[in-house]
Amino acid sequence: MEHLSHKRKVTIMMAIVAAMFFAAINQTIVSTAMPRIIAILGGMDYYTWVITIYMLTSTISTVLVGKLSDIYGRKPFILGGIVFFIIGAFLTGFSSDIFQLITYRGIQGVGAGIIMASAFTAVGDLFAPRERGKWTGVMMAVFGFSSILGPTLGGFIVDHMDWQWVFWIFLPLGVVAFIMILLMFPKVERKQAESIDYWGSLFLTLTIVPLLLGFSWAGKEYAWGSTQIIGLFAAAAVSLLLFIIVEARVKSPVLPLSLFKNSIVVISNMSGFLMNAGMMGALIYLPFFVQGVEGISPTYSGYVTMPMSISMVIISAMTGRWITVSGKYKRYALLGLPIMIAGMLIMAYMNSVTMAVIAMIVFGLGLGFGMPVFSLTVQNAVIPAELGVATASSQLFRNLGGTIGIAVMGTIMSTSLKSNLESAAVSGHAIDMTKLDPAVAGQLKEFANPEMLLNQPKLQELQQTLPEQMQPLLTKMIDMMRDALSSSLTTVFLAGTALLVVALVLVFFLREIPLRSSNSVLEPKLEEKDRNNMKSGNLSSGEVI
Template identity: 75%
Template sequence: MEHLSHKRKVTIMMAIIMAMFFSAINQTIVSTAMPRIIAELQGMEYYSWVITIYMLTSTIATVLVGKLSDMYGRKPFILIGIVIFMIGALLTGFSTDIFELIIYRGIQGLGAGIIMASVFTAVGDLFPPRERGKWTGVMMAVFGFSSVLGPTLGGWLVDNFAWKWLFWVFLPIGVIAFFMILFLFPKVEKSKGEKIDYAGSLLLTLSIVALLLGFSWAGTQYPWGDYRIIGLFAAAVVFAVIFVLIERRAASPVLPLSLFKNDIVTISNAIGFIMNAGMMGALIYLSFFVQGVEGISPTYAGYVTMPMSIAMVVMSTIIGRVITKTGKYKRFAVIGLPIMVAGMLIMAFMDSVWLAVVAMVVFGVGLGVGMPIFSLTVQNAVKPSELGVATASSQLFRNLGGTIGIAVMGTIMQTSLVNNMKEAASSSTGFDFTKLDPAVAEQLKEFQNPEMLLDQPKLEQLQATLPPEIQPIISQMIETLRGALSDSLTTVFLAGTAVLVVALILVFFLREIPLRTSNKMPEQGSEQSESHPSKSPSLQEA
């Protein structure tokens, strides 16, 4: 589509951005409201599963659609993704228990994965790598805007309306996005001579599902050494080995192994995996600090995360334009990752809402500077015919990292919280209920459940029903709960910091090659660094 006029390309980008915004806003709008939803559905122990299932289905959809979109074009998959996402959003609003919520969020994740795999690749179809820096910044800004609007609007909606409206309020945008893509996006001819890799797709899916289920259940549903967990990990390895053997002989592999002979693709994907593991695994619990520890309502909790999004919008827009102008990108990864580490470290020791805001600003700056780089590096290092599958590989590893990070951090969170609660119960802050009226004692036991902190209206209502003479005890119990939750979150954020440090180290091994000014690969022998991107990496200066 490089032959299209600039005006037509910009018009198509408007349609792409609309589709992406529809998917993004439906993710961010639930971030501050999810603790309240989980509490109302009484599913605290399944909290990570609501996030994990979304990531799981979107990950599978992303990697499968990547190759298919190379074969059939991006347009049909963007349309299919929008429809599936809308169905999932509609059904999610009708959830009556935590299990229905998980299933319907899985359907939403499937649609989101299809949309994201298609729209990011479509940008690569429209613009050469040198120009993609600017548009990548714009798309990151759209994500940032949805991150600003979503949490705040979500918090306000859940405080003033039934939470189902979180999933229904933006459905009209989905309809608009569908028809914009239908009429504006050009049709691409199907690639001839290529067949769908059914065997590879099935084995890759089975391996991903087994791997993510193992990480999701380990330490929460079952001990890490349980035979079911070991069995899932073993199954993931077996399926992965068979997948590799089949892909080596496949005529049109769903995930070509040749991609990973390219050091730029391999290192970029490794960084994306590790970075998302630390970032998503820790950030998902930020609402626990704001609402649970600080007692902020979901409406105002959105204002705490807003500075991160604003900082990300500003920095990603600026950095995108600078990359397009200079053609240099590695230096921004080297700058952005340390800032993200600093932001996460502040989160580990924050003890007030204002310090949380500072952490959000710092982390958002780092995110805006460093995050857009790694998809661009992958797209710049492969042939245009591999654009979809290469972009999908990048998103695959990011999603895998995010999903595994959420699962592992969830285990860390639960384990630490249980230990902290046991320590509080055995210390002088423990409470002897035997001296109280049995009915009152039974009510007081509810204040030993940290889930109470995430539903402030219910907490205040229950507290008001108890006799005045035991209100000091209740206040002390609530403070004990908050202290245990705060200490657990410190452990989670420190773990996230350590993971981000590993990603930072890998950045120095990322080889920088010039960003192409055309979607055509350079002729053999010209621009040595471009035509041989799979050579061994050099520790090039940023």
């Protein structure tokens, strides 16, 4: 697409940004609203599944679309992704139980994965790596702005309107994004020589699904050493082996193994995996602290997360410009990750809303510096013909990290909470129901569930039904549950900190090569030895145009 005028490219970017914002705002708007929605529909045990299914389906669609968009072009997939997302969001609002909610969120995830994979790759089609820095910053700013508006709006909706509007309010924006992409985005002819890797796609899917199911169920539905969990991991391992065999033989692999010979791609993807595992796994539980421990409403819970988004928007936009001007990127990852670690440590030991706000500001600064880097490094390290699959691999590892992080942190959360409640009972801090009048004990048992902390209106309503002499007992019980929940969240945030530390160590080994100022790797023709150098990440500055 380099033949397009700059004005046309900017117009196309407006359409891409509209599609991305539609997907992003629908993802962030549920963050503060979901605890209340789960409390209304029931099914606290399946809370992580609402997030996990979204990440699972988006992960699979992301990696499968990467190669297909290299063959058919990005436009049909962005359009298809928007349609999937609109259908999923519309149906989600009609959910009558947790299982319907999970199913429809899965459909939304398919659409989100397609949109994100196609959008990020399209930017690579439009602009050379040296120019992509500022546009990557803009796209990060879109996520940041959606993170500012989404949580606050989501909390407001569940506080003042029917929760269904969380999923319906932005559907008109999806229609607008669809029309903009349809009219503005150029059509690319199919590459006739390319074939579709059906078997590779199948075995890749059969690797991802049992892998994520295993992490999601282990420690909750089944023990880590149970037959079911071991069976899922074994199935994932067998499918991975078959996938590798297929990819080594097919003409046009869905995920070329040559990518993993490139040290820059490998380290970037591993760093992105760990960063997302720590970030998503920990941040998804921040509303539990604000709403459950501190007793803040979902509306004000959104205000607590807003500072993170504001600082991320500002810094990511600036970082993108600095990368474009300097052509350097590693320094920003080395700066961003330690700041993220500091923010996560503050989360681990926060004991007030003020501390939570400070943690969000610090963490947002780190995100602003670090997040724009890794997609750019991957795109810069491969030949233009592999742009789609390389970008998809980056999104794949990020999504896997986020999904596995949420699942593992969910296990840590539930296991730690159960242990803390049992410890409180043994230590005598919990109320001994056997010593109470059966009628009194029966009333109090309604409150003996941490889920109750996430639905403040219902908690206050039930609290008003109790006689005054029972209020001190109720206060003691609620304080005990809040202490147990707070201690569990500390464990979750420390686990996220550990993952970010490993990501920081990896970044030290990331080799920096100059950002290309053209989408043509070498002129006039890419020779075989140069193609091999690009695949291994060994281009020197003299070889880069």
